[in-house]
Amino acid sequence: MRERRETMSETSTGIGTSNGHGATGTPMFQIENLHASIEDKEILKGVDLTIGQGEVHALMGPNGSGKSTLAYVIAGHPSYEVTEGSVKFFGEDILEWSPEERAQKGLFLAFQYPTVIPGVSMANFLRMAVTNVRNARAEAEVAAGGEAKPMTPREFRRLMKEKMAMLKMDDAFATRYLNEGFSGGEKKRAEILQMALLEPRMAVLDETDSGLDIDALKVVSEGVNALAGPGMGVLLITHYQRLLNFIKPQHVHIMMAGRVVQSGGPELAHELEAKGYEGLRAQVGAAV
């Protein structure tokens, strides 16, 4: 386990340095020995995972293996208690940060089940989110001696329209209440729209493919592919190999019983497809 982590760290260090972000030798995103519980029940039992800048990683695993818990813990959900380990983002420990701070610093979680918030219009919510995230970023840039330009309402509207067009979303979307009455596909598109507007440096997509028909899956994947790249690393959480036909990860990890039990290249997903989780479980042994 230790060896594998070191290998991946080297990969990420290389990319990170070439982009001028982070201290030399510091991976963009690094989870070490993460343990987390909900209501005293331990779900994460020592997760190790490292993602280099701009890399796309897939995290696969059977139901109940802790994938969504990991996503929530990364985003800072208050119901989960981290009992051990660390999560570092550009070398900084994020576990002490509030959920909003994490978002403002460039972490993004696309929810598996986006929340319906009645009475809050999509446009109003997006403006508020974008304003908060951009203001925080601008402050950081000013603190670093750079310049900050606040976004005008006109610029925001133009940007929103542009991103909605990219995701083939109707203009009327903006006036609807947040996720209220949205179909499964609309909810997932709305999540990717938020990602597109917030421009995170690291995005965790939790089962973004679930509940999508093939057309919606294509649109959503195109959206993710357009954004993924040197500026944004991605952790794709998925139960099925299907999504990986559309979004190509460089690394694949298998999670079981609260730990990452195997990591590899894209071929691992195919192997999994062939053997199934049961076959893999037998292979990695009784520990899980």
Next chain:
Amino acid sequence: MSATTIDTMAALTGFSREAVEELSRLKGEPNWVRQQRLAAWAVYEALPFPQRTDEEWRRTDLRALKLDRLRPFQGFGLDGHVPAALADPTDAAATVTAGDLNAGVVVQQDARTLRTEIAPEAAAQGVIFTDLDTAFRDHGDLIRQHFMTKAVPSDFGKFEALHAALWQGGSFLYVPAGVTVELPFRAFVRATEAGGSVFSHTLAVLEEGAEAFLVDAYGSPSLDGQGFTSAVVEHVLAADAKLRYVQVQDWGRNVWSFMTERSLLADDATLNSLHVTLGARFSKSSIAARLQGKNSLAEMLGIYFGDGDQFFDHHTWQLHESPYTTSDLEFKGALKGSARSVYSGLIKVSEGAQKTDAYQQNRNLVLSRTARADSIPNLEIGANDVRCTHGATISQVEEEHLFYLQARGVPRTEAQKLIVEGFFRPVIDRIPVEEIQGFLESAIARKVGI
């Protein structure tokens, strides 16, 4: 007014026949008005004080209300200047009343009318919008016909009888048949002294096919001594008349406020009402629409937001007395601090009121552990071919909602604000008047921020 008069008034505390006579004398009223007041006083004396065994008062604790320490009326000694709040609105009620676009304005401070205006175009069409004293003097016939005779009779209840004996100021709107006035008529009632009482009256009479928009706003600074107000609102809508009515209660935190409103709707009449309850220490509103004519429609909306130790009590009645009548009620409230609210609503369908369509919804958002909301919806149905739906909810801001917004970079306090605004949004969106929408948005934001 002479200084002597003011001294006399200062000496008067508690409500008495003597106080009724004194008020009538100070106003220089004709005998019939004085007699009307005294008759109401006799009713007030004869009626028992509301008991907690009465259903309507079961959840209302009046023990802290000290009627005997209050001055029955006040303000005759003032110089008649327009309250500062109108020029420089600091309270919510003033904001609503200070709009530039008016068909008419009546401003009352304590027991006195300070300003009465009507747009010349409206007056030219026979519209009357004036203070009640002027109405009693110049439009006696209309007053005799409508003032506390049908909608809220003077023997309606203890506080209504007291109101009939001691009414002061108030406003009278009369729209002749077929006349439509789009701009709002605004009445603003302000109380400026602690330990005083304000009895303001609203009487709106719309003749056949008339249309109008009336805004009532009540406001005062928060003072140290207890204040008392008992308002009565009467709407009389003839066939095919349409009234949009907005009432904003933003009394100071020392005020005990009682308000009784009854609307009478004839055939095809439409009432769209909105009650906004923000202020007072104690606020009890009794609001009813009597759908007396077939095909009449009442939309009754309410927004309340309590904080600190405020107590709000809303009782509503959707009274379907004729066939083919429709009522649609939506009252929404948020409570924070140690605020408490009681909502109790009755849909009553009379025998023979077939094809009634009635809807009643009360939703409450409780924002703190120490706040509390009670909701008691009721149905009483005497006809067999009707559709009646009602529902009540009391909920809290969900942690999942906060987390979702926070995960998008919105700070927790902002997220809470967004959720509370969203909670009220559907009601706000039902009022097709931009000015009122803007007012509600800022009033809610102000309350969230307290």
